[in-house]
Amino acid sequence: MGIWPVFFEGYKIEKKLEDKPKEVTTTVDDKKLQEEALKELNSLIGLNKVKEIIQEIYAFSQLQIKRKKEGLATEPIVLHMIFKGNPGTGKTTVARILGKLLKSIGVLEKGHVVEVERADLVGEYIGHTAHRVRENVKKALGGILFVDEAYSLARGGEKDFGKEAIDTLVKEMEDNRNKFILILAGYKHEMEYFLNTNPGLRSRFPIQIDFPDYTIDELLQIAEVMVENRQYKLTESAKRKLMKILIRDDNSREIGNARLVRNIIERAIRKQAVRVLSKINITKEDLITIDSIDIRED
Numbered sequence: 001m002g003i004w005p006v007f008f009e010g011y012k013i014e015k016k017l018e019d020k021p022k023e024v025t026t027t028v029d030d031k032k033l034q035e036e037a038l039k040e041l042n043s044l045i046g047l048n049k050v051k052e053i054i055q056e057i058y059a060f061s062q063l064q065i066k067r068k069k070e071g072l073a074t075e076p077i078v079l080h081m082i083f084k085g086n087p088g089t090g091k092t093t094v095a096r097i098l099g100k101l102l103k104s105i106g107v108l109e110k111g112h113v114v115e116v117e118r119a120d121l122v123g124e125y126i127g128h129t130a131h132r133v134r135e136n137v138k139k140a141l142g143g144i145l146f147v148d149e150a151y152s153l154a155r156g157g158e159k160d161f162g163k164e165a166i167d168t169l170v171k172e173m174e175d176n177r178n179k180f181i182l183i184l185a186g187y188k189h190e191m192e193y194f195l196n197t198n199p200g201l202r203s204r205f206p207i208q209i210d211f212p213d214y215t216i217d218e219l220l221q222i223a224e225v226m227v228e229n230r231q232y233k234l235t236e237s238a239k240r241k242l243m244k245i246l247i248r249d250d251n252s253r254e255i256g257n258a259r260l261v262r263n264i265i266e267r268a269i270r271k272q273a274v275r276v277l278s279k280i281n282i283t284k285e286d287l288i289t290i291d292s293i294d295i296r297e298d
């Protein structure tokens, strides 16, 4: 039987009729995992379009399972994806949430994420690369293999071992169909160039998701969430200083976004510790308050 191209909410999903999904039963733990993952997804700041696509993928997968129960024709869903966006835009975070969601409904057996980059996949001699790729796919079975800066696999052209890594990944996608999801992530333009120069790859990744840079306002909200999760709070002057830094660094998003914010906050927490420890009487308020003096501008 052939491949059926099916258009689902704007993106194409290849379906193969011969592979039927397994019978799935959900447990109390799965229900908890599902609630936790949906809560995490909804609590992400911004990313509205990304959230919408994840919800669609989740709904579509669930419906396939329900159709199977009703004896209707079902096919495995091809969920290999391309995530395009600058560092710190939430790609890894969203992959982890997706893993949990798909595990909770039985589409993935484990739902874990194995994060790799070129150095983990590309070896130094013939055969070494294929071995490394297969080892990482093995670790990712039942979950997601997340290849960061995936475009760098094509960096050296035909003669580079990166090419062998791509070919082995493609073969593993065939051999382990439905047993893991491959996510190739990286900067938008580099990923588009990568797909254009490897036309055979594009059709294997029916879902492409763009992760836009956060606005200054979103970055400030992310900072507040990060601080709150760690049971700290920012004073008004600390917030103003943070905003000043974010505006100053606004044109260097390629290196920052939420990751930059996390680094600033984690550094501020260490600086605050030194400041507070030098006090004679330390109150509970001292323990939780991050002031502008704790936030470094460099």
Ligand SMILES: Nc1ncnc2c1ncn2[C@@H]1O[C@H](COP(=O)(O)OP(=O)(O)OP(=O)(O)O)[C@@H](O)[C@H]1O
Binding pocket: 043, 044, 045, 046, 047, 085, 086, 087, 088, 089, 090, 091, 092, 093, 094, 148, 222, 225, 258, 259, 262
């Ligand atoms: N929308 C968001 N809301 C709250 N926190 C976020 C959001 N996006 C990212 N973060 C936080 O920012 C940090 C960096 O995010 P993440 O690692 O997912 O980005 P990334 O795009 O995968 O970056 P990289 O490519 O550098 O790995 C994490 O601590 C994550 O929890």
